[in-house]
Amino acid sequence: MTRKVVVRIAASFAAVIVLSSCRVDTNISLAVKPNGTGTISVVVTADKDIVTKAPDLKADIRTDDLVAAGWKIDGPSDTKDGGLTITMTHSFTGPAEATILMSQINGARGPLHEMVITRTGKDTNSTYTLAGRLEVNGGLQAFADDATLNLLGGAPYAADVQAAGLDLGDAISISFDAVLPGKVNTTTGQSADGVITWRVPMDGTPTSVATSVTNVDIASSISRVAKVLVLGLLIVWVLGSLVLIMMVLNARNKRSRTPRI
Incomplete structure (x- = not known):
């Protein structure tokens, strides 16, 4: 069974993510066309400090199982400032498939929970509804799979983070973008230039993504x-x-x- 997309890549960064000067940024994007088709992409970027402290990180990232599951992989590639970035993309033929793909992004601890996108109406006058919540549960546990937690008896490096008094939000950021066709009726995110954006709190606070748009x-x-x-x-x-x-x-x-x- 394919490991969840974010967990699959974040696990490679776990060994260095707790270092105070390191940072990993993740962006999850849902882009829907007027006919209901579209793409889901996940971009994970590690800064220069992580690459410096873990020079073999690029070679350690494995994506064979993601490719087998239909994800297209771009990277890991070097960034201009000396970091690493990897992009994972999967297309979908309709809202139902998009909902299934969003469930593959992560495990039960987050950041995406009960994410569902639906479409009602006709081709020339349709309403898209996005529901669900963004929430990271258990700190570093959200970035480790169940097998790792069972083996180690907890999240890797969690004790180090607690002992050092580090704020996980300073080391990790996760954002979720939705590009939906039509006029925004209601949303809990920040809408600008056709993109609705949410920032995922790292302290376990839930954030609703309730959004409705109408496309004529x-x-x-x-x-x-x-x-x-x-x-x-x-x-x-x-x-x-x-x-x-x-x-x-x-x-x-x-x-x-x-x-x-």
């Missing part, structure tokens, strides 16, 4: 109205032509029946 395909609606209008005009033109032809034929018949003197 004006071009298609106008096109359909135009087709009906053109068809109506065509019928009127044909009927008018038939009437004109009948009038001409009738006039000719009258002239042909008029006796010549």
